Amino acid sequence: MSVPQNTIAIIYDYDQTLSPTYMQEEALFPVFGINSEQFWKRCGELVKDQGYDNELAYMKVMLDYLEMDRPTNAELRKLGEKLTFYKGLPDMFEEFETGLLSPEHEAYGINVEHYIVSSGLKILLEGSKLAPYVKAIFGCEFAEDAQGRITFPRRVISHTQKTQFLFRINKGMLDMSEDVNDHMAPELRPIPFTNMVYIGDGPTDVPCFTVMRRNGGQAIAVYNAEDPTRTSFKKCYQLSTHADRVKNIAPSDFRRGSHLRLLVEEMVHEIAEQIVQRRRDDLEAGTVKAPKY
Numbered sequence: 434m435s436v437p438q439n440t441i442a443i444i445y446d447y448d449q450t451l452s453p454t455y456m457q458e459e460a461l462f463p464v465f466g467i468n469s470e471q472f473w474k475r476c477g478e479l480v481k482d483q484g485y486d487n488e489l490a491y492m493k494v495m496l497d498y499l500e501m502d503r504p505t506n507a508e509l510r511k512l513g514e515k516l517t518f519y520k521g522l523p524d525m526f527e528e529f530e531t532g533l534l535s536p537e538h539e540a541y542g543i544n545v546e547h548y549i550v551s552s553g554l555k556i557l558l559e560g561s562k563l564a565p566y567v568k569a570i571f572g573c574e575f576a577e578d579a580q581g582r583i584t585f586p587r588r589v590i591s592h593t594q595k596t597q598f599l600f601r602i603n604k605g606m607l608d609m610s611e612d613v614n615d616h617m618a619p620e621l622r623p624i625p626f627t628n629m630v631y632i633g634d635g636p637t638d639v640p641c642f643t644v645m646r647r648n649g650g651q652a653i654a655v656y657n658a659e660d661p662t663r664t665s666f667k668k669c670y671q672l673s674t675h676a677d678r679v680k681n682i683a684p685s686d687f688r689r690g691s692h693l694r695l696l697v698e699e700m701v702h703e704i705a706e707q708i709v710q711r712r713r714d715d716l717e718a719g720t721v722k723a724p725k726y
Contacts (some may be wrong), residue, residue, distance in 0.1 A: 513560025526566035697721030
């Protein structure tokens with residue numbers, strides 16, 4: 434027995450991919466009076482001097498800064514409303530609800546789902562304007578104490594651990610209580626890697642780019658075309674030209690008709706055509722023609 438495998442997944446990193454700013458700087462620092470430069474300097478010291486992982490470092494420093502007025506997760510979710518995005522978002526998600534797939538694709542039951550896999554804070558993304566359009570959001574999380582205040586990291590997603598969530602999407606194991614390491618035959622996985630498009634911005638997405646490439650998925654590296662230092666572009670250029678991690682790079686412009694939108698739409702169309710062809714081939718292979726007289 435097999436599953437239909439007619440879902441296409443578009444998976445996004447967040448910071449520098451969907452937004453030009455880091456979510457902490459936009460949603461948290463102004464509210465709690467945190468100096469951005471000092472915050473990231475302290476994070477860097479923990480990584481360099483004490484061997485912290487980057488994600489644990491920022492979560493610890495955040496707790497240190499918020500010790501006197503530690504918020505609840507509900508309050509953090511509310512702050513997620515402050516997040517802003519690159520041009521074309523969240524409009525693109527709404528526009529993709531109609532017109533992205535052809536009537537023939539829809540007749541075959543093909544659909545598109547969106548996912549965010551981030552090393553940022555899941556709770557902020559859950560409160561953002563993107564949340565209603567996204568099937569699942571994976572990110573770092575804080576536990577709460579008896580008073581409901583954030584108290585300790587409950588889940589940390591590093592750039593290498595992000596690949597775990599590609600396999601969760603692949604296997605349909607979106608509930609964290611499910612063990613993603615359980616064996617599942619390829620034909621039982623609801624979203625094969627060939628049905629995936631991953632969009633990220635740089636070196637921290639290399640593990641995901643690699644998984645996609647090895648398993649037949651598509652990937653796009655995006656950059657901020659308005660960055661006067663060209664740092665964002667140079668990262669993507671290195672990934673495509675020298676490191677051979679991705680085939681396609683594009684500015685982070687999600688508006689209709691942009692280079693990035695054309696790439697995403699064409700990839701989705703191509704995947705949908707492949708699904709239709711597989712279904713036709715399966716139908717033909719399973720049909721025994723009646724004898725002719």
